[in-house]
């Protein structure tokens with residue numbers, strides 16, 4: 001959709017940026033689901049470090065399900081109040097790994113001002129009081145922090161974002177806040193997150209959300225205008241423009257819950273199972289199951305990727321990941337590293353399941369996007385994202401490369417886990 005929009009100039013602001021910069025397709029993380037991906041973007045790490053495993057997962061420490069909003073039905077099943085608390089607060093306050101560093105923490109510790117608009121991974125050093133009476137606790141975010149009207153570090157006059165995703169009101173709010181910030185040049189580093197496109201693409205399918213894409217383009221264009229025009233915008237800012245994951249069409253639904261003895265947390269195109277004892281028999285029972293592509297589990301210090309009875313074993317060697325078996329099982333972009341990181345996440349289930357093309361796993365409320373678009377698997381369509389950089393001296397092959405590139409751009413030291421930026 002991005003490439004087509006740029007090629008026929010249906011998205012003039014994106015086309016302008018593409019002319020000024022460097023474009024490539026990059027790879028997301030796995031599961032390729034929003035909370036996992038946004039945490040990867042913001043921390044420069046895969047889930048073995050940032051520890052957010054899925055949209056829905058079992059919290060072993062608190063013996064309960066965490067559900068970040070797969071669907072209204074799933075949220076109701078997990079407990080609406082609990083679910084809102086997890087999404088608004090706990091993802092950042094307690095679930096995001098203590099060993100991970102966010103881009104806001106790293107840049108602000110170096111004396112810079114960072115800003116975030118509507119992104120669900122926002123952990124920072126500054127406490128912000130909520131703007132609505134139903135919330136009472138402060139959230140710790142970047143200095144300039146705007147989160148769906150619930151937290152606003154500054155009075156911007158942006159319209160109250162009534163929750164009407166089909167109408168694009170969430171992005172309209174983001175756009176108004178973004179213009180306010182750019183007009184004042186009120187940041188050194190800004191994360192500007194437009195979430196309505198994903199919603200539209202789920203509903204209409206991955207090749208059809210033209211109207212939502214046009215609204216994204218208009219929002220980006222309004223930032224350029226707020227800087228005083230194209231030249232002024234590029235003089236002032238470097239830009240990374242990307243998605244956190246892709247989408248593919250889905251037409252079939254499987255219930256992983258019916259195939260595994262254990263607690264299943266599934267949503268979109270990835271599932272997990274929390275089991276007592278050896279995970280191998282449960283993995284073997286999924287051989288040939290409808291909708292199941294690859295099943296990951298751990299055996300000692302090794303990880304096993306299994307597809308229809310064939311196996312690939314992964315282990316950490318002195319020179320990186322070593323494998324034995326059928327490498328085509330994890331042949332998708334960056335498949336080895338992404339699978340390894342997903343199953344090494346301490347919050348992941350004993351099984352992590354990647355869905356086959358065209359399939360979705362029903363969530364806790366039995367909901368799915370059949371007939372529309374979805375994502376979450378290891379497959380390329382879910383995992384490839386557009387990656388455009390303007391004025392940045394780095395080749396970003398993965399969404400985990402964005403945070404280190406931002407730090408390097410400002411001359412700030414990277415966390416030990418982060419991969420140093422590669423020169424183009």
Ligand SMILES: [Zn+2]
Nearest residue numbers: 034198199202
């Ligand atoms: Zn989505």
